[in-house]
Amino acid sequence: MTRFLPLIDVPQGDLFNALSRIGPVLLSNPSLPLPVNSYVLLDGNASNELDHIIPWLDEGAEKVVLPLASAKEVIGLIPQERLVLLLDAVSVSAVSDKVRNAVSGVLLKTPEIDLDLISSVSTFFSKSAIFVLLDSPNIPSIYNIRSLLQSGANLVLPDSQLTLDVSSSTHLNVADVFLAPLTSDRADGLFPTIVCTDTGHSMGLVYSSIESVRESIITGKGVYQSRKHGLWRKGETSGSTQEVVSIRLDCDADSLEFRVIQHGSGFCHLERQSCFGEASGLPLLEKTLQSRFENAPAGSYTKRLFNDPALLRSKILEEADELSRAETEYEIAFEAADLIYFALTKCTAHGVGIADIERSLDKKAKRVTRRAGNAKPQWSASKPAPAPAPVPSVTAINPNAPIQMRTTVLEGLSEEERASLLRRPVLKSDEMIEKVKPIVSEVRSRGDAALLEFTAKFDKAKLSSTCVFPPYSQESMKIPLDVKEAIDKAYSNIRKFHAAQIDGSTLKVETMPGVVCSRFARAISRVGLYIPGGTAILPSTALMLGIPAQVAGCREIVFATPPRPDGSISPEVMYVAHLVGASAILKAGGAQAVAAMAYGTETVPKVDKIFGPGNQWVTAAKMLVQNDTDALVSIDMPAGPSEVLVIADHTANSAFVAADLLSQAEHGIDSQVVLVAVNLTSEHLEQIEIEVDKQARALSRVDIVRQSVAKSLIVKATTVEEAIEYSNDYAPEHLILHLENAPDKVQFILNAGSVFVGPFTPESCGDYASGTNHTLPTNGYARQFSGVNTLSFQKHITSQEITSDGLKGLGPIVATLADCEGLQAHANAVRIRLGTMNL
Known part of the structure; x- marks a missing residue:
């Protein structure tokens, strides 16, 4: 609240600096730029200054004080809350209702403090603040000032009547006027004082006296009153000094708020910023960035951001783009947090703090003139943003353009060019892990409550329980007969192949006489199987993960799959859960499902190993929990977008090759599709491209295929050996051999998730029902990882007997x-x- 408004002619000097710490000032001789918290006064002779009113308000003036004639001219042009009417006692009766209702305050010029007059004016202007300017050279007493302030009016005093001198008999001490309305209900007469940062975050509770406040106003330093030791000049011995930004009274005039800039280790004696605990949110981020700006080790990411403006600029643009594309509440919060982090990094690098940003926001909010608000041409919706970060969404492409792949030739490539062909899109695993950390942490600490909240947010399903447990109802597994028969046959084939893989024997070796070493297999007790889905139906993944777990003899098999909007699980997945003996079905997806299985909740069983494909959120969460020793959980393998590499020679059927390429291209716009053409004629290659275009246009997911195929690659090789060497370097998830004598070539394959041999072995068969597993290493990890198999669900124990x-x-x-x-x-x-x- 204002209470005391000093009238300043020249805004400079020690007196002005002291006055600006205790509230707004009224300027009688304004000029740009204006001081912070300024009111602007135009007297009766200043009608020629009206053209300056809007610029003053735009510059940040709190209010403009105008005489009646001038005020009438600007009514409707400036907001009511920014206009104060300048009147003398005889002019009050000349004010119309239109003027009265168009102002937020009245500055009443009167030769003396007349409480009856002030009460009458206050009644007439019932919705306005009343300011009283004593138009007299006589200095009022503190008693009269207190009476005026207690009436609810605000006092305006010219700076010619004010002083910082405590012993002056001809002027009023600034602190005495400011504290005139302040009262204390304490026996010692002290005033409770809240000390805050310059952004308003509390640091602690202290006490003030008239003497300590007076010194703070004069010196601009934090000075308080110790109840035991007298005046307490903060930081006098510790070095943790304070610069006073503002001192304010509360609405009841019985306590104070100091806003300060704290130096040194902090306000609290425990060397923390606040007596109420460590800072959080934006103040903590600002403190951390300031510390890292000064002390970040060379080579660290933060140091790179500070030292590389181009990198920081690209990160800000990237995060702004991601925020603009975010849709759910949680995604928007995540992306906004990322953008704020990088924006505040730039601010810190240039010495700009949160308080500076807030001042700029406040100043913008005070503007009277407004821009149209349209985006600049380079950012308008009609034009794409420059170099947007790739995101998994469908982008409009000319539907009449051919759907075709890019082509390159292996022969003659440099090492760098060849390496570029082998490179997958960069997976920002570190950034994604940072994004999933809050989700994982919430589920870990709050269990089922957090899990249900995230399921409502992300899966749009409001659940009353997290899991379904056996026996599963027949109604929940009701599926068409043909689908049931297909699942049963797929189950039989996959089980037969995986049962043959089980290690049920004990290896015994006598390494020397009387020393026998053994190795035997045991099932992993508790496994979590992530089944992507929601509205999609994915019984195939449930089969591929559930069957080897069942064959291996895992004691607990926990499915996790996103529920449908009504909270149910697709009956096909329910039926597979019944077939493989799943002990629980978690109705959740994303990072929250991974966290629930990794740590366990009140209802979700904790598991020892997590399997299954998923989006980048799921992958990041899996990578995060496997590195947390508190979780004690492992994962099957890292994951990336789906991949297929097809090697085709002169025997290849063009339609078959095109179909195999498209079977992976439809997974998503980031799918990796490669055709290695072995000495194909231009006519043969053209026929394959025609088939790709024709078959793609017949697909329901053609918009996705357009984008993935446009990023896909035809690599021309001269020999089968050269093609296989390239494939081994690429290490694809799926490798399809459309080659003459294809079975003979398998012996040369060193790196692949799964190999599909010959013209009648489409990759789709491995995905669903041939018997092999479709959960395979991607992103080049086929160099060191196997696909999921029965042994993935077993561990080996050694023993020795001597x-x-x-x-x-x-x-x-x-x-x-x-x-x-x-x-x-x-x-x-x-x-x-x-x-x-x-x-």
């Missing part, structure tokens, strides 16, 4: 090696036994 005679031969060797490593207890464990034997 006889006394065996220890006689082995013991000295072990003791010698233990001595060599300085591990005396290891050697002793052998020697103490050897000592009981008759050697």
Whole structure:
């Protein structure tokens, strides 16, 4: 609240600096730029200054004070809350209702404090603040000032009557006027004082006295009153000083708020910013960035951002683009947080703080003139943003343009060019992990409550429970007969192949006489199987993950799949869960489902290993939890977009090749599709491209295929050997061999998730029902990972059994090696036994 409004002629000097700390000032001689918290006064002779009113308000003036004649001219042109009417006592009766209702305040010029007059004016202007300017050289007493302020009016005093001197008899001390309405209900007469940052975040509670406030106003330093030790000049001994930004009274005039800029280790004696705990949100981010700006190690990501303006600019543009594309509440919050982080990094690099941003926002809010608000041409909706970050959404493409792949030739490529052909799109795993951390943390700490909230947000399904447990109702598994028969046959084939993989034997090797080493397999007890879906029906993934878990003998098999909008699970997935003996079905998707299985909740069983494909949120969550020792969970493999590489020679059927390429291209716009053409004629290659275009146009997902095919690649090779070498370097998820004598070429395949041999082996068969598993390594991980198989659900344990005679031969060797490593207890464990034997 205002209460005391000093009238300033020249806004400079110690007096002005002190006055600006305790509230707004009224300028009688305004000029741009205006000081912060300024009111502007135009007297009766200033009608020629009306053209300046709008610029002053746009520059940030809180209010403009105009005489009646001038005010009439601007009514309707400036907002009511920004206009104060300048009147003398005799002019009040000349004010019309139109003028009275168009102002937010009245500045009443009067020769003396007349409480009856002030009350009468206040009644007439019932919705306006009343300011009283004493038009007299006589200085009012503090008693009269207090009476005026207690009546609810605000006092205006010219700076010629004010001083910082505490002993002056000819002027009023600024602190005495400011504190005139302040009262204390404490026996010691002190005033409770809240100390805040310059952005209004509380740091602690202290007490003030008239003396301490007076010193703070004069010096601009944080000075308070200790109840035990007298005046407390903050930081006098610790160095943690404060610069006072503002001092305000509360609405009841019985406490104070100091806003300060804190230096040193912090306000609290525990060397924290606040006595109420560590900062959070934007203040914490600002503090962290300021610290890293000063101390970030060379080579760190934050240091790179500070030192590389181009990198920081691209990150800001990227995050702004991602925010503009976000749709759900949580996605919008995530992307907004990312954008704020990089924007504040730029601010920190240039010495701009949150307080500066807030001041700019406040100033913008005060503008009277407004721009149209249209986007600049380069950002308008009619034009694409420059270099937008790739996102998995469908972009409009000319429907009449050919749907065709790009072409390159292997022969003559440099190492760099060849490496570029092998490179997949960059997966921003570190950024995605940061995005899923809050989701994982919420589920970990709040369990089912968080899980239900996220399911409502992301899957648009409001559930009362998180899981379905067996026995599963017949109604929930009701599916068409032909679909049931297809699932049953697929189940039989997949089970037959995976049952043959099980390691049920015990390996025994006698490494030396009396020393027998063994290895045996045991099932992983509890596994979590992620089944992507929601509105989609994906029983195939449920089969591919559930069957090897069942065959391996896993004790608990937990399905996780997004529910449909009505909260149910697709009956096809329910039926597969019944077939494989799933012990629970978690009705959730995304990172929240992964977190629930990794840590367990009140109802969701904790698992030991998580399997299954998913989007980038699921993949990031899997990578995050596998590195958390508290979760104690492993995952099957990293994942990326679906891939197929087709090697075709002169024997290849063009329609077959095109169909195989499109079977992966329809997965998503980021699908990776490669055709390695072995010495094909231009006519043969053209026929394949014609088939791609023709078949693609007949697909329901043609808009997705247009984009994935446009980024796909035809690589021309001269020999089968050259083609296979390229494929081994690429390490595709799916490899299809349309080759003469294709079975003979399998022996040369070193890196692939799964191989499809010959013209009548479409990749689709492996996806659904041939018997092999379709959960395969992508993104080049086929160099070091296998696809999911029965052994993925087993672990191997070794054992050894040594006889006394065996220890006689082995013991000295072990003791010698233990001595060599300085591990005396290891050697002793052998020697103490050897000592009981008759050697």
